[in-house]
Amino acid sequence: MSTTSVDVQAHGDHGDHGHDPHHQHHFTNMEQQFDTAKLGMWLFLATEILLFGGLFVGFGMMQARFQREFVEAHHHLIRLAGALNTVILLFSSWTMVMAVHSAKTNNKAKLRLFLLITILCAFAFLGVKYFEYTTDFSEGLFPAMWYNHHGDNIPGSRGYATFFSFYFMMTGLHGIHIVVGIILLSWLYVKSGKGEYTSSYYTPVDLVGLYWHIVDMIWIYLFPLYYLIS
Numbered sequence: 001m002s003t004t005s006v007d008v009q010a011h012g013d014h015g016d017h018g019h020d021p022h023h024q025h026h027f028t029n030m031e032q033q034f035d036t037a038k039l040g041m042w043l044f045l046a047t048e049i050l051l052f053g054g055l056f057v058g059f060g061m062m063q064a065r066f067q068r069e070f071v072e073a074h075h076h077l078i079r080l081a082g083a084l085n086t087v088i089l090l091f092s093s094w095t096m097v098m099a100v101h102s103a104k105t106n107n108k109a110k111l112r113l114f115l116l117i118t119i120l121c122a123f124a125f126l127g128v129k130y131f132e133y134t135t136d137f138s139e140g141l142f143p144a145m146w147y148n149h150h151g152d153n154i155p156g157s158r159g160y161a162t163f164f165s166f167y168f169m170m171t172g173l174h175g176i177h178i179v180v181g182i183i184l185l186s187w188l189y190v191k192s193g194k195g196e197y198t199s200s201y202y203t204p205v206d207l208v209g210l211y212w213h214i215v216d217m218i219w220i221y222l223f224p225l226y227y228l229i230s
Contacts, residue, residue, distance in 0.1 A: 048177075086223050088128070106199045174218055188205055
């Protein structure tokens with residue numbers, strides 16, 4: 001791993017604890033510390049994938065039960081808004097990659113710039129979702145028992161409410177992850193302003209980057225599932 005090799009070169013294979021304030025005493029060296037942190041993050045992300053995986057399975061089961069309703073319901077979603085958010089998140093993934101690269105190369109100015117752009121992309125994503133949600137609510141497209149849309153082709157079917165229950169649950173949960181990402185990215189931005197991250201130590205930037213990529217990847221699955229269903 002590039003990070004571990006840099007850390008080892010900077011601090012030595014045996015790790016002198018007095019040389020780096022980031023070196024925690026219960027790790028033999030910086031390489032072990034980085035590997036442990038990254039393994040912990042991957043385990044956490046695995047639980048996130050399992051969480052959304054269960055929701056995807058539930059959606060598939062209900063889709064098989066209410067095929068016509070699900071197809072009709074998805075036409076109420078704003079496909080252009082979903083596509084715009086997809087572009088925003090894909091771009092933010094690139095800026096996150098560049099932020100990690102900037103930390104690796106000791107470029108503090110670019111690190112802060114790319115972190116800021118990523119944060120702005122996250123806010124833009126939430127802004128588009130807010131527009132979508134308010135439009136849905138104005139048409140009576142609520143989840144579960146609150147569904148109040150008129151003019152459905154199959155009056156009285158629970159399929160429409162079921163679709164929007166999954167839609168708001170999954171996109172809402174994803175939105176919460178975006179908010180968490182904003183908090184983490186903002187924390188990195190503040191820390192980077194103090195010169196906290198260099199080529200010798202940028203583990204938090206790398207780990208938050210992994211989290212952000214997973215959040216983006218989940219949306220890549222949500223977009224076709226809801227907006228391109230047929």
